[in-house]
Amino acid sequence: MTKMLASVNGVDEAEIALTGGADIIDLKDPKAGALGAVTIEIVRQTVATVAGRRPVSAVCGDLPMVPETIRAKAEEIADAGVDYVKIGFFPSGDAAACAEALAPLAKRTKLIAVLFADLKLDLDLLPVLAKNGFHGAMIDTADKAGGRLLDHMPPERIPGFVNRCREAGLINGLAGSLETPDIPRLLPSGPDFLGFRGALCDQSQRTASIDIEAVRQIRELIPEERPAGNASSVDYRLLAARGYSPGAADPTLGTDKIFVRDFVVPVQIGAYSFEHGHTQKVCFNVTADVLRVTNAPEDMRHVFSYDIIMDGIRTIVARGHVQLSEALAEQVAALVLEDPRVMRVVVRVEKLELGPGGVGVEIERKRAKEQTSSLHPPAPSHGGGLHGRDKKGASS
Known part of the structure; x- marks a missing residue:
């Protein structure tokens, strides 16, 4: 089933996302860029507040593709107790070297590589990530003013990314200024998670605070798993992956x-x-x-x-x-x-x-x-x- 990832800036927004039913609490500073990182202290506080109720992820920031720089930041975030560390892979001849530098960390922490649909998207990097122990990969957009994911990657190309991730043994996710009408268009491809920030905020402004009603609306558009032991693992009301209501x-x-x-x-x-x-x-x-x-x-x-x-x-x-x-x-x-x-x-x-x-x-x-x-x-x-x-x- 596809999970809902909600990007939050700290403890208060994490509580709102939890109340609204988000599956993954993702820490980022939306005022600091597409992958703006919050402070390590905020990471620790949020991990402690969530207290295992949901998995917590955190981004490393918009870092240059320098292997040692990325490795050091990823290790710092991993040591703060998150379940997933998200690392941006911008177009670079050093992308493979950065993945190799993170291989030791990948043995003890789940690493998610973030690729960008509005930059030079290189899906040939996926087997390199898998070889170096990455847990997954997702596609996002780097320029939040430059259009949504589907403006840069049409729906017919989404299954190709999802399938290549699965072939490489990677979980996969989609993000990039996603809005509510995008959800029924993306669910048929079966991504492991969909990520949201702007659509959760007041008036869809990604730097504003997230709104509980917006979180709930997104939650209702994404199928939820039922607890183990129920007659069906999926709520039948939510089976309409193509045009759900x-x-x-x-x-x-x-x-x-x-x-x-x-x-x-x-x-x-x-x-x-x-x-x-x-x-x-x-x-x-x-x-x-x-x-x-x-x-x-x-x-x-x-x-x-x-x-x-x-x-x-x-x-x-x-x-x-x-x-x-x-x-x-x-x-x-x-x-x-x-x-x-x-x-x-x-x-x-x-x-x-x-x-x-x-x-x-x-x-x-x-x-x-x-x-x-x-x-x-x-x-x-x-x-x-x-x-x-x-x-x-x-x-x-």
């Missing part, structure tokens, strides 16, 4: 139609030999019937976002060549129906470059009855996936 949907409120219309993407598609080796424009039209949670939606907790559909299409397309339009439509339909509130989806896939008009396929898929009945009251899904019928077919 809290609480069991109420069928008496009816459905809304969420749609993506005339979404044109270059796709490697086609069964003919002349269609291989290049992309062609494909137009997607998707309409989803979504059960309402409330008749008075106020924020991302109450909606199914159309961003989920567009991100999903981009991610599917990024996997490589697809032989058939029908196969592409089925993949999109299955992705949308992963949200337990989606009752029905219509997907139209239209190839635009094979003649004077468009050709393609339109399919309709519905949620299985046993899945629909489990939505209210909450209960674990019984499987059964999808069923439906093609409304219109065309040559692929």
Whole structure:
């Protein structure tokens, strides 16, 4: 399950984050840069206050990539009693040497390398980190005024980072001026944690104090694990990783139609030999019937976002060549129906470059009855996936 990391500046904010349900308490000074470090005394005080209720991490600061400088600071923070030490890896020819210098410390403390999406992101560093005993890696942004994570790293590239971390045996995390609409877009990739600062603060100002209601809103958008021994390890209300909204949907409120219309993407598609080796424009039209949670939606907790559909299409397309339009439509339909509130989806896939008009396929898929009945009251899904019928077919 994905955990929620809350960045705090000391004891008082740590208590707020704990009350709001954060999984990891992360110490940093937001006024001192992307990875501004708090004093060692604040680290010790916060570790003592948290007292094992949650893991505590702390950043080393925006340090130059000098092996001995980074090693000394990381050791100082580790000795203050934190569970994780976060070290920024800025683009440098000395990055591997810095990782090697930290190898002895990695044997007794969990080290997390922080890479930056808005700088020269080098994912080839991941196996080097693993070789030197690092516990994990995360992607952040260095310039907080220069855009969010998804402005620099589109959603279809996120699974690549997550998978490469897993292949290297590293836990992985995502941060970078994340906002509430980003959460349902990032959860499908299955990161180990999502990190927040600005979204937790009053008016989303990262240098302001964190706000308990903002913390709770983020918490409600991220699935939580149930205590061991429960019938299900995951709260069914929170299973909708693609467009999550809290609480069991109420069928008496009816459905809304969420749609993506005339979404044109270059796709490697086609069964003919002349269609291989290049992309062609494909137009997607998707309409989803979504059960309402409330008749008075106020924020991302109450909606199914159309961003989920567009991100999903981009991610599917990024996997490589697809032989058939029908196969592409089925993949999109299955992705949308992963949200337990989606009752029905219509997907139209239209190839635009094979003649004077468009050709393609339109399919309709519905949620299985046993899945629909489990939505209210909450209960674990019984499987059964999808069923439906093609409304219109065309040559692929």
